[in-house]
Amino acid sequence: MPSIAPNHIWLLLISVTLLGTGMSCSNRANDRELVDYNFDVRPILSDKCFKCHGPDANQRKADLRLDTEEGAYAALKDDASQFVIVPGEPNQSALYHRITTTDSLDIMPPPEANLALSEGEIELLKKWIEQGAEYKPHWAFIPPEMPDRPEVELADWPQNDIDYYVLKKMESQGLSPNSEADKAHLLKRLAFDLTGLPPDLELQEKYLADDSEGAYEKVVDELLASPHYGEKLALHWLDVARYADSHGYQDDGLRTMWPWRDWVIHAFNSNYPYDQFLTWQLAGDLIPDKSKETLLATGFNRNHKITQEGGVIDEEYRIEYVTDRTNTFGKAFLGLTFECAKCHDHKYDPISQKNYYETFAFFDQVPEKGLVGTIDASFADPPNMEITNEDVAGILDFINKQDSAKLEVMVMQDSTGIRATQILDRGLYDAKTDTVTPNMPLAIMPFDTAVFPANRLGLARWMLAEEQPLTARVFVNRIWQELFGRGIVKTSGDFGMQGNLPTNLPLLDYLAIDFRENGWDIKRLIKQIVMSATYRQSAEVPQEKLEKDPENVYLARAPRLRLPAENVRDLVLASSGLLNDDIGGPSVKTYQPDGIWESASSGRGILTNYIQDHDKDLYRRGMYQFIKRTVPPPVMLMFDASNRDQCEVRRMRTNTPLQALVMLNDPHVLEASRVLAEKLFGEAGDIDAKIEKAFQLIICRPPGAEEFAVLQGHFKEESQYFAEHPDAAEKFLRTGEFPRATVENVTALAALMQVVHTIYNLEEAIVKT
Known part of the structure; x- marks a missing residue:
């Protein structure tokens, strides 16, 4: 890569604010009288x-289960007069004795497990037993119910229902919201969130x-109507779907799946409801009115x-x-780690190995x-499908096919009874045991x-049933994550x-139910969120809020987030006028x-x-x-893009010197x-006007006086x-393949290029703020 010209360049190195690991629970027992099984125990x-x-x-171990009510209330196997937990009686509960004993042979967890309970955790378990040791299904497996809109102290702040749930949680922590961001910062945030x-x-x-009252809503609607909206929403879905242009493994040969990517962009731009979006991807070959789309x-x-x-x-x-x-199905649509049950029963979730292969059978x-x-x-x-020129002129007119070459993509097809699905002992392809039929874990919802x-x-259809506890929650949480950098989960x-x-279960359930009851409308969901006062806050970080809520869990300010890797590139190309903004088509x-x-x-x-x-392909x-x-674009990886090996629903967000070096070189x-x-040199105006533009x-935004003086x-x-x-x-100006303009004052042009380069750095x- 070319290196930066030697000079006295000043720059502020990229320093993205990184929020660390999150609190596992926002409602601790010491905040209230009653100990809750799901949130505390x-x-x-x-x-x-x-x-x-x-x-x-x-x-x-010891044929003892603590993940079920039946197991926890049972008598000990080696002493029927003793019980694991006696509700209301910690001193009669074997569990409490085993976690408080000083005997290294009896204490739980055992020393060799390298696990230990803190005094606070022991006290919490004691309090829970005293209160009756009530077991509940895991919160995520309980169907959401519409919560009552909470009462708040700052009643004139909310712009819509979302704000009441956020503000209630904020006020419970002694926090208050930031003022609204200024219009320039808010517009940049909105444009990148909705179009990238x-x-x-x-x-x-x-x-x-x-200055009209509806100015903000008008720009929201304009950006939602942009064809680039579909590209922005599709970017996250490509990570979820592990989209790539090669097959992977060692040889890693060419794959043509970009027409499917064109469909995803089209689906978001057409605002296909999520139930349709989900159904077509899971089973578009099986629906009664199926088509090539x-x-x-x-x-x-x-x-x-x-x-x-x-x-x-072959079979392996x-x-x-x-x-x-x-x-991928488990993580993408249900937000669950199904893969943990391939070789054995899940160690934490109620997904048995049999459940895994029953899902596998689909x-x-x-x-x-x-x-x-x-x-x-x-x-x-x-199985595959051919996409003809007639298709592109008709039902598949959203595909950006640029030549007459034959085009085929891989798709799904079922051949009923082609094989029996069997549980694989330890997940080994050739260790087939019991035969299973399609089914889903009972703990989530029965598959009737x-x-x-x-x-x-x-x-x-099971995924979209009204009593399904996960589907809507998982999707609205991902949309929230895309806009705030962190999901409610x-x-x-x-x-x-x-x-x-x-961090805010009533908010999550409100969003999930509202989303489902309003036709799974994705654009409506996004508009609701960006119209909220929560979204419109300033990203300033007062010291008091940083100390009380360093990770911004309670959203008393807008987050400061570095742009996704692809959008860093998009910013550079769009702001310079280089961007080729064609929608869809082959990768470049x-x-x-x-x-x-x-x-x-591999050499093949x-x-x-x-x-x-x-x-123009250079500037897509x-x-x-x-x-x-096997070799994803290196610049994208430096900015934490997915390598698309497997389903990825949340990217890491790092801050490394390599990122600064990329922006420099x-x-x-x-x-x-x-x-x-x-x-800028080709336009009228003095050098100050060019720097400002x-x-x-x-x-x-316009530069401040001090910023402008430095530039x-x-x-x-x-x-x-x-x-x-x-x-x-002259060497500095020879960068890139785009044709050079004729400018007589090469010295001034190079100096202005250096100023522009500094601004990019x-x-x-x-960062959107």
Whole structure:
């Protein structure tokens, strides 16, 4: 990569505010009289006891269960006169004696487990037993009920129902909300959240000049109607669906699934209700009115890795594909770690190994093989569908097909009775034991075959049943996470017993029920959230709030969040005018250091060598960058993008020096700096006006007086440097493939490019506040 020209550049290194690990429970027992099993007791038992006394029968010690009421109230196996727990009587409860004894042979957890109960936890368990030791189903398996809107002290603050639930929790912690963000910051936040792009100057000027009461709602509606809205929503779903442009494993050959990505963007832009979005992806090949579009949607289930290496055992890899579909289903739609039950009963959640393979059975009737064709096969692995030019002109008109070449994608198909699904001993493909039929864990909701057909369509209908406790909660939590950086349940992929408890269960249940009762309308859900006073708060961090709530769990301020990896690129391209904003189409290969693919290649196939694209393809949005699973785009990985190996519902958010080095040296950032400087030089106005406009395009607000003075001084310093080093100026301006503009004053142009580059390297450039 080109390096930054030697000079006196000042910059603020990227320093994203990173919130650390979360509190497992927001409602501690010392905040109230009554001890709650789900919020106070079960987290202790799950962390310290369930490994040996939980759902996994193979690991259970002393035939004692603490995860069920029956087990906890039972007599001890070796002394029928003693009981594990006697409700109301801790001194008569064997559990209490074992956690308070000083005898190293009797104490629980045993010393060799490297687990220990704190004095506070012991006191909490004692208090719970005194109060009757009431067991409850896990909170996530209890169907949500619409909570009453709470009374709040700051009654004039809420803008909609969401704010009452947030404010009630805030006030219970002695917190009060921030004031509303200024219009410039709010517009930038909104534009990136709804489109993944910065607001252009026209939108900024229009919104800032609109003093009408409905100005904010008008800009919300405008951004929701943008075709880029579908791209922003799709970006998260591509992580969930483990979308990539190659098959994975060692050979990692070419895969064509981008038409499915085009469908996802189309589905969000068309505001397909979530029940339809879910059903088509799980079972679009089975619905009564199926079409080529519904069939294409089922590509969701075929985005898993596929081997193309000779000598593999066919059945072993076929089992891997079904396993991937099962695990992805559990995490994507139910927010549960089904994968933990593949080899044994789940150690924490009520998902047995039998349950796992009963779920597996829904995805096990696909007529597929572990290995099909060769690494450079010109067809998609069956089952597949061909997309013709007639399709693109008709029912699939949302697909951005740019040539007449044959186009095939992998989809789903069931062949009833093609095989029996059997439990695999320890998860081994060739250790088949008992036969099972499609079913779901009873603890979540019974799967009544009189109501739900025993196939993927029945599974989708089961997911959408009114009494289903997870489907709506999981999805609204993910949308909340996308907007606030953290879900109401922080562990958005684990609503099970080892996951974090919801920080505001009434809010989560309100959102889930309201979402379902209003037609699973995704745009309506998002509009509700961004219209709330909660969302519109300033991101300023008063010291008092930082001390009381360092992770901003109670949302007494807006979060400061670095943009997703793809949107960092989008900001640079859009603000400079380089962005090719075509929607959909094949993935592209942009600037990348030499030799990265080659060093990780098996030496076979057309993806052995990295062949960069050119012209307008170089400037496509970040979501369209070609993802080779074994060697994902390095810049994207530095900013915490998914490598798409498996379903991922929450990205990490790190802060490393490598990110600052990318912003300093990445060819696209340098090229964008040059191109924007050239454009500004071609416009009327003095150098001050050009600097101010560059700042407004990138930071999305006017510069303050002090900021502007620093940038003016920086321009003068760089002008002097480049006047003394004309060769350095010429070299600096040779960045990137975009054609250079003719500018006579090369010294001033290079200095302005350096100023623009500095603005891109400000923390605020890639952070929404």
